[in-house]
Amino acid sequence: MTDLLKLSGVHTHIGRYHILQGIDLAVAQGQTTMLLGRNGAGKTTTLRTIMGLWQASSGEISLAGERIESRATPDIARLGVGYVPESMAVFSDLTVKENLVLAARDGPLDDAQLDWIFGFFPALRRFWLSRAGSLSGGQKQMLSIARAIIEPRKLLLIDEPTKGLAPAIVMALIECLKEIKRKGATILLVEQNFFAARELGDNVLVMDNGTIVHRGEMAALAADVPLQERLLGLSLEAHQ
Amino acid sequence: MTELAAADPLPKPKRDIAPILLPIAVALVMIPLIGSPSTWLTLTAASLAMGMMIFIMASGLTLVFGLMDVLNFGHGAFIAVGAYVATLVLAPFAASLQADSLWTNLAVLAPAALLSMAVSGALGLIVERVLILPVYGQHLKQILMTTGGLIVAEQTLYAVWGPQIIPTPLPTSLRGSFILGDVAIAKYRVLATLIGLAVFIAIQLVLNRTKLGLLIRAGVENREMVEALGYRIRRLFLGVFMTGSALAGLGGVMWALYREQVHASMSDDLTVLIFIVVIIGGLGSIGGCFIGAILVAMIANYGGFLVPKLALVSNILLMVAILMWRPRGLYAVTSR
Numbered sequence: 001m002t003d004l005l006k007l008s009g010v011h012t013h014i015g016r017y018h019i020l021q022g023i024d025l026a027v028a029q030g031q032t033t034m035l036l037g038r039n040g041a042g043k044t045t046t047l048r049t050i051m052g053l054w055q056a057s058s059g060e061i062s063l064a065g066e067r068i069e070s071r072a073t074p075d076i077a078r079l080g081v082g083y084v085p086e087s088m089a090v091f092s093d094l095t096v097k098e099n100l101v102l103a104a105r106d107g108p109l110d111d112a113q114l115d116w117i118f119g120f121f122p123a124l125r126r127f128w129l130s131r132a133g134s135l136s137g138g139q140k141q142m143l144s145i146a147r148a149i150i151e152p153r154k155l156l157l158i159d160e161p162t163k164g165l166a167p168a169i170v171m172a173l174i175e176c177l178k179e180i181k182r183k184g185a186t187i188l189l190v191e192q193n194f195f196a197a198r199e200l201g202d203n204v205l206v207m208d209n210g211t212i213v214h215r216g217e218m219a220a221l222a223a224d225v226p227l228q229e230r231l232l233g234l235s236l237e238a239h240q
Numbered sequence: 241m242t243e244l245a246a247a248d249p250l251p252k253p254k255r256d257i258a259p260i261l262l263p264i265a266v267a268l269v270m271i272p273l274i275g276s277p278s279t280w281l282t283l284t285a286a287s288l289a290m291g292m293m294i295f296i297m298a299s300g301l302t303l304v305f306g307l308m309d310v311l312n313f314g315h316g317a318f319i320a321v322g323a324y325v326a327t328l329v330l331a332p333f334a335a336s337l338q339a340d341s342l343w344t345n346l347a348v349l350a351p352a353a354l355l356s357m358a359v360s361g362a363l364g365l366i367v368e369r370v371l372i373l374p375v376y377g378q379h380l381k382q383i384l385m386t387t388g389g390l391i392v393a394e395q396t397l398y399a400v401w402g403p404q405i406i407p408t409p410l411p412t413s414l415r416g417s418f419i420l421g422d423v424a425i426a427k428y429r430v431l432a433t434l435i436g437l438a439v440f441i442a443i444q445l446v447l448n449r450t451k452l453g454l455l456i457r458a459g460v461e462n463r464e465m466v467e468a469l470g471y472r473i474r475r476l477f478l479g480v481f482m483t484g485s486a487l488a489g490l491g492g493v494m495w496a497l498y499r500e501q502v503h504a505s506m507s508d509d510l511t512v513l514i515f516i517v518v519i520i521g522g523l524g525s526i527g528g529c530f531i532g533a534i535l536v537a538m539i540a541n542y543g544g545f546l547v548p549k550l551a552l553v554s555n556i557l558l559m560v561a562i563l564m565w566r567p568r569g570l571y572a573v574t575s576r
Binding site: 051053072073074077078083085089091092093094098101102103105147 | 451454455457458462464466467469470473
C-alpha cells in the first residue's frame with residue numbers, strides 16, 4: 001500500500017510551547033487512519049501542521065511524494081487536501097448553498113456530487129437557502145464535511161467530527177464517513193469516540209505528549225482491552 | 241440517515257430589521273420636536289447626504305477591520321489625499337465648473353473623482369505593503385504605524401500644497417436648491433445621496449451576488465477557513481484595502497465640495513465620526529455601517545438644530561446607547 005501522506009521528525013512550536021516533538025507517521029492511500037490520544041496530546045496540532053495553519057519548526061511533510069511543510073495553507077488545499085476542523089468553522093453568515101459554492105473551488109457545483117451528498121445529509125437540501133448559523137450542531141458538522149467532499153480530494157483531514165453530537169447524529173455521521181471511505185477516500189481522522197474509531201479505522205496512531213506512542217491496525221487495538229487502557233485510559237466496553 | 245432527515249425543522253431565519261427601523265423611528269420622533277415640517281425635511285435631507293458621504297468614507301474601513309483585523313488609524317489620509325488630488329483637476333478647469341451646463345460641470349467632476357480614487361487606491365497599495373504588512377496581528381503596532389503614516393501624509397500635503405485652505409467651490413449647476421413648496425433641498429445633497437446609495441447598492445451586489453463577495457464575507461468571519469479551502473486571502477486583503485482607500489478618496493472629494501474647501505487636516509474630525517460609524521455598525525458589516533452613518537448624520541443635524549450645545553458629544557452618546565443595546569454593534573459579524 002502506497003503512503004499518500006508522510007511526516008518525518010516533525011516538530012511544532014506554538015509560542016514558547018513545544019507541542020509536536022518529532023512526529024513520524026504515514027497515511028496509506030485509500031485507508032482511514034485514526035489519530036487517537038488524550039486531550040492535549042497534539043492531535044489537532046498535527047492536523048493543523050499538515051494543513052500549514054501552524055508552521056512546522058522542523059521535519060518533513062510530504063503529500064504524494066511532494067514536500068509541503070513550507071507551503072502556504074491555500075497551496076496545500078489546492079494539492080487536494082480537504083480539512084474539517086474541530087470547530088466546524090462553517091461560515092455562519094452565509095447560506096448552506098454559499099458555503100458549498102465557496103468550497104467548490106474549481107467551478108460551479110456539480111449536481112451529481114450534490115445529490116450524492118444530499119443522500120447522506122438530506123437536511124442540507126432542506127436548509128439550502130438558510131443561513132449556516134441557524135443550523136443545529138449536527139447539521140453544521142454535516143455542512144463542514146460536505147464542504148470537504150464537494151469536490152474530489154486526495155486526502156481528508158477530519159478533526160473530531162462526532163464531538164458534542166447526539167448519538168443518533170453520531171451514527172449517521174459514521175455511516176456517511178463509511179460511504180466516503182468506500183469511494184476510496186484517504187482519511188486521517190482525529191477521534192475521541194472510540195466506538196466511532198473502531199467502526200471507521202483501518203489503522204490507528206496513538207499520540208501522547210506530542211509523540212506517536214503506538215501504531216498498528218485498528219482492529220488489533222479494538223481487540224486488546226489492556227492496551228486500550230494503557231494507551232488511552234479507557235476500554236471499549238466502557239463505550240458500548 | 242433517517243435520524244438526520246427527521247431532525248426538527250429549523251425556524252425560518254428572521255430578518256433582523258430593528259436596526260433598519262431605528263433611523264426611521266429617529267426621523268419620525270423628530271417631527272414634533274422640530275415643529276416645522278419644512279425644517280424637518282431640510283434637516284432629514286441634510287442628514288441623508290452627510291450620512292452617505294460618511295458611509296462612503298467608512299465602508300472601506302469597516303471591511304478592512306472585519307477582513308484584515310487591521311486598526312487603520314491612518315484612513316483619514318486617503319480622504320485628504322483624495323480631496324487634494326481632486327483640486328489638481330478642478331483648479332485648471334475652474335471655468336468649466338462655472339458653466340451653466342450640468343454636463344460640462346460633470347465632465348470635470350467625474351475625472352477629478354476618478355483620479356482621486358485611483359491615487360488614493362494606489363496609496364492604499366503602498367500603505368498596505370509598507371506599513372501594514374509587517375504588523376499584521378499586532379494591534380498596538382498597527383495603531384502606531386498608521387497614526388505615523390497619517391502624520392507623514394498630512395505634513396506632506398502641507399509641504400506640497402502649503403498651509404492655506406484651498407477653496408473648492410461647487411459647480412454652478414449644483415448650487416442652489418430644489419424648491420418643493422416651502423421646502424428647500426440643496427442640489428448637491430441630492431447628488432451626494434444618490435452617489436452614496438449607488439455605492440451602497442454596488443457593494444451589496446458585489447458582496448451578495450459574486451464569488452468574490454462571498455470570499456470577502458467568509459473572510460470577515462473566518463480568514464483561516466477561507467485559506468483552508470484553497471483561497472489566497474492575502475490578495476483579497478490587498479484588493480479590499482485598495483478599494484477601501486479609493487472609496488475614502490471619493491468621500492474626500494465629495495466632502496471637499498460639500499464644505500467647499502480643502503485643508504491638510506480636514507480628515508481629523510471626520511476620522512472620529514468614521515470610527516464611531518464602524519463601531520456602532522458592527523465591525524465588518526456594510527449594512528451596519530450604512531445605517532450607522534445615517535444615524536450619526538441624523539444626530540449631528542437634528543441635535544445641532546435642537547440642542548447645539550450637545551452637538552460635540554451627541555455622537556459619543558449615540559455610540560454608548562447603541563452599544564448598550566447591541567454590544568457588538570447593529571449588525572454583529574459572527575465568529576470573529
